[in-house]
Amino acid sequence: MLDSVTHSTFLPNASFCDPLMSWTDLFSNEEYYPPFEHQTGMLIPLLENSGIKSLQSSHLWEFVRDLLLSPEENCGILEWEDREQGIFRVVKSEALAKMWGQRKKNDRMTYEKLSRALRYYYKTGILERVDRRLVYKFGKNAHGWQEDKL
């Protein structure tokens, strides 16, 4: 169901995850990837009916979590490294920042700034530090990411 929603509603003229188009190109092309408010306006009624909460989370960590749980919107930006332990990797840092920027209507967002916000989550136990580049882990105070608790 969501497949038809994302493909026909988001990107009427192309598949959502086009390997030939970079994310930079994708996000700078309004025809290919319409502004976020437009997307949510079209999607929210459908998402509400389908029970999918993605794209609506207000916090960064929830946005990241929901992206991990939504392969249709993820497009390889984030990948699970260890699903059971909540360890994930940022594969396309620039695309992630761009997507978060669209979510917050902030076209000056960068991965450097996004990652600063992620580092603040170490203090609150939302995320735990992993000693590898671009790898993060959900902490004890993060919820909704476990497979058996969805």
Added chain:
DNA sequence: TAAGGTTTTCCTGTTT
């Protein structure tokens, strides 16, 4: 209006 939480922005320094 005030306060608190959550980023955002900028910065310097370090590591890979």
Added chain:
DNA sequence: GAAACAGGAAAACCTT
């Protein structure tokens, strides 16, 4: 040298 990491500091933004 570029990209990413580590945090401090302060400002912005939003909610209560």
